[in-house]
Amino acid sequence: MAAQQLRNQIRLAFPVTQFDGPITSCDCEECTGIREELRHKRWDEVPVTFLDLTCSPTLLTPEAFNAFLPAYLLRALDDLSRHSVVVEFTVYSLCPNDSQENGQGAHAGSEDGVNRLLQRARLMSLAQIQAIRAFLMFVQENAGDGEWFRPFVARALENVWR
């Protein structure tokens, strides 16, 4: 699949609407900053500098994860090289992981593992799940760290995004 085709699939799957729901559920400085930045925004309005700074949507509530994931997916596709942190951490935010690699351990209301991901998956439409699957498979094939992502992606496709 060509990158452009995948971009179109992502854009079609995620409606461009202003998000007014809960953004983060933790009151630390980082989560408060995220809340202020994303409040009343559409995913296509999120600045690239913010995406690059936060690296992934992992701190967001399931509702906000659904609303803003496409911004991270598209940003990740801009740079698939080994040093790209957005692709690395966005992949982790979609993959079950027993360790603390998502960097979310210190945040209130966060819980690692499959259950957290299933909360995110439950809010996704079929088209959104298909776009996420296509993204994960594309990154596994084309990213500089694709080989490294392979076991994470396999677990994610089998247990979460189906």
Ligand SMILES: [Zn+2]
């Ligand atoms: Zn926090």
